[in-house]
Structure formats: structure tokens, C-alpha cells
């Protein structure tokens with residue numbers, strides 16, 4: 409069974425979605441070889457999701473295996489369970505729901521659009537260059553995230569697209585984490601003991617990240633001691649609180665967990681959305697019409713930039729982003745452990761030691777949830793007859809997860825996606841290079857396997 413699984417990894421999302429669509433109850437069990445004791449319950453059923461993530465959420469923690477796989481992130485919000493998780497969650501929630509913080513993130517996004525994104529696209533357009541827009545979004549999203557999380561701008565999105573050691577370390581660590589996730593535990597443990605392959609890169613990448621984190625914490629500490637002004641950031645705000653001032657461990661875990669939570673998710677969402685704009689020009693046209701109805705400022709380059717609060721008014725644009733996330737959720741799978749024996753409302757019995765996987769990718773493609781046209785890209789499905797946004801329960805639409813562990817960065821991510829995409833499609837047109845077929849890649853994040861190669865033209 410396992411060699412078949414490994415050989416089909418790249419097609420795993422589509423294969424499992426097909427199986428989920430055909431299975432009674434839209435769920436199934438996957439049993440690995442007996443000697444691994446692997447028993448996984450895979451579901452795309454909203455009734456299961458509601459029970460697992462909301463009603464009996466305490467029984468489905470991330471678990472010990474998850475903790476071991478993601479050891480680099482320590483006890484951070486993304487990894488921890490119980491009281492440690494709650495502590496991180498309460499602190500982060502307070503900061504991220506603060507209006508001043510949200511306004512600051514929007515201002516920062518605007519600066520990045522004007523100073524990095526627009527110059528990059530103007531240059532690419534004037535040179536008639538083919539660009540990998542996935543790589544561009546990863547760079548932009550990394551710059552934006554390090555800025556609001558740690559207060560540093562690494563300037564990774566630049567004209568020359570030079571390689572950055574910190575971004576490379578994150579990529580290598582993420583690939584190694586995924587390798588651990590899909591390989592039997594004894595296998596990756598052996599590679600770790602031998603310090604070879606992904607495991608070796610995990611160690612070297614981890615060191616680069618730790619050095620980066622140590623430097624930014626030291627820099628913020630000096631700013632505070634010397635009474636220097638600095639733009640607000642998560643790190644600075646935490647360090648100004650006496651309670652956590654000295655806890656290096658807490659600050660380190662916050663930076664690492666938030667970098668992993670924010671960078672790839674947001675950039676993957678932007679990449680699939682831009683792909684949708686190229687693939688469905690009638691949707692793009694409607695979005696541009698909507699953008700024409702709100703106020704904008706014109707930069708010295710003669711390019712339009714939109715403010716977050718203006719973009720909030722646009723229903724069709726918002727609906728299109730939800731539609732893109734429905735078909736291409738940034739995190740395609742969500743994994744949990746089983747603490748105590750439990751019976752789901754659908755009658756399935758789960759026992760401790762099993763793993764539970766909810767496929768957001770499959771859920772977005774279920775006729776039982778979205779109707780016969782579930783595979784079509786139709787922003788209209790999110791809009792009522794009265795022209796308002798339709799409410800869909802979060803356990804049915806899981807790209808930002810649901811329940812007590814739902815995404816804390818949802819509003820920030822939506823703001824960034826809207827500001828960036830508006831500044832792109834209003835000023836530039838994009839065309840996918842002929843013969844380039846974007847394909848989902850099977851990993852924690854729904855990246856495109858071969859990037860998204862496009863030509864860009866100034867409108």
C-alpha cells in the first residue's frame with residue numbers, strides 16, 4: 409500500500425477527492441501496512457467537520473506526532489494543544505483584532521505595492537519578460553509578513569530576484585516537514601539520525617532561521633532599551649509587555665509559527681486567484697468595473713492604488729476571492745489526532761491512535777455541498793438575489809478552518825489579497841504563457857507544481 413501511496417503523491421489530492429465523492433457519507437478509512445499501525449479517517453463531509461472541529465473539538469487535538477514533526481516551531485500557536493495553545497491564541501487574538509494593528513498592516517501593504525510590486529511589474533512589462541508569478545507572490549508575501557510580524561523588511565521582491573538565504577531556509581524546512589508527514593515515522597527518524605537528505609536540510613535551514621530570529625529579537629530589544637521609535641509589529645508589541653519581555657522562547661516560537669502560517673497561505677491564495685483572472689476574463693472584467701466605482705489614488709508612476717476600506721465595499725470582488733479559495737484552498741488538508749473513543753453524527757467510530765484528515769480540497773468540489781456546477785468558477789454563487797453576500801457556515805467552507813482553532817489572520821490575508829490583486833489587475837493585464845499548464849502540488853500548501861508563468865503588459 410505504502411509504495412503505491414508514495415508513487416501517487418503528486419496526484420493524491422485529486423485521487424482522494426474522487427474517492428471521497430464516490431464514498432458513502434463522503435468519507436473513508438485508509439489503513440497502512442499493519443506494522444506501521446497507520447489508520448487514517450479521511451472526510452469531506454461538513455457534518456463530520458462540524459463535530460470534529462467545533463462540537464467535540466477538545467477530543468481532536470493536533471497531537472504528539474504533529475508536535476514531533478513540527479519540533480522546530482516548539483510550543484507555538486500552530487503546534488501546541490491545551491493550555492499552551494490557549495495562552496498563545498488569547499495573546500495573538502487580542503493583537504490581531506486591534507483596529508490600529510489592522511490599519512498598520514494595510515498601510516504596510518500599500519507601501520510594498522508602490523515601492524516593490526509596481527516597479528517589478530513595470531520593469532517586467534517593459535522588458536516583455538516571462539515571469540513566474542507564484543515566485544513573485546511568495547517574495548511579496550514574505551516581505552509583507554516579516555514586516556508586520558518581526559518589523560523587518562528583507563526586500564526579497566526586487567527587480568533582480570536574487571536568492572535570499574532566509575526564504576530558502578523556510579522552503580527547505582517546509583519541504584522537510586512535509587517529507588516527515590508523508591513518510592513512516594521510523595523512516596524519517598533514521599534519516600535524522602544519519603543526518604542526510606531532507607533531515608540534513610532541516611537542521612541547516614533551522615539554524616539559518618534561528619539566527620534570523622535571534623537577530624530581530626535583539627534589534628527590537630535594543631530599540632526598546634534606547635527608547636527609539638519603530639513601526640509597530642507583532643514582535644515589538646509583545647516585547648513591550650513586561651510579562652513576556654524576557655521570554656525568548658515565546659518570542660522565537662511566535663515569529664516562526666506566524667511566518668509559516670502567513671507567508672505561503674497568502675501567496676498561494678494570490679497565485680490561484682491570478683490564475684483564475686487569466687482563465688476567466690469575464691470575471692476579471694466585472695472586478696475592474698467594480699474597481700471603477702470606488703476612489704483610488706494615482707502614484708507618481710501613473711498607477712492606481714486602492715485603499716483597504718474602499719475595497720471592503722466590493723461584493724463581487726470578495727465573492728470571487730471566496731470562489732477561488734473554495735476550489736483552491738491554500739491548505740488543502742487538515743490533520744488531527746483522536747484522544748478518546750468517539751462516534752461521529754454520521755455513525756463512524758473513531759478510536760485513539762487514529763488520525764483524522766479533513767480534505768478542504770475535496771469539500772470545495774462536492775456536488776452534495778455546492779450543487780451540480782461545483783467544478784465551475786462562479787462568484788455569483790456567493791451573492792444573493794438582493795446583491796448581498798450569502799452566508800455559508802464555516803464548517804462547510806473550510807479554507808480558513810472553523811471553530812476555536814480557525815485562522816487568526818483571515819482578515820489580514822483578505823485585505824492583503826484585495827489590495828495586491830486590485831493594484832495588479834487594474835493597471836496590468838496578464839497572460840499565461842502558451843503551453844504552460846499549472847498543476848496543484850501535493851504539500852501542506854497548495855502551490856503550483858511548475859509555478860505560474862505569465863507575460864505582463866501595462867494597460
Ligand code: HEM
Nearest residue numbers: 485669670673674677738739807808809813815816817821
Ligand atoms: C489566504 C491566507 C490564509 C489561509 C487560507 C489560512 C488558512 C488557515 C487554516 C486552514 C488554519 C488552520 C490550520 C490548522 O488548524 O491546522 C489557519 C490557522 C492559523 N492562521 Fe491562517 N491562513 C491564511 C493567512 C494567515 C495569515 C496572514 C496569518 C497571520 C497574520 C495567519 C495566522 C494563522 C494562525 C496564527 C493560525 C493558528 C490558529 C490556531 O491554531 O489557533 N493565517 N490558517
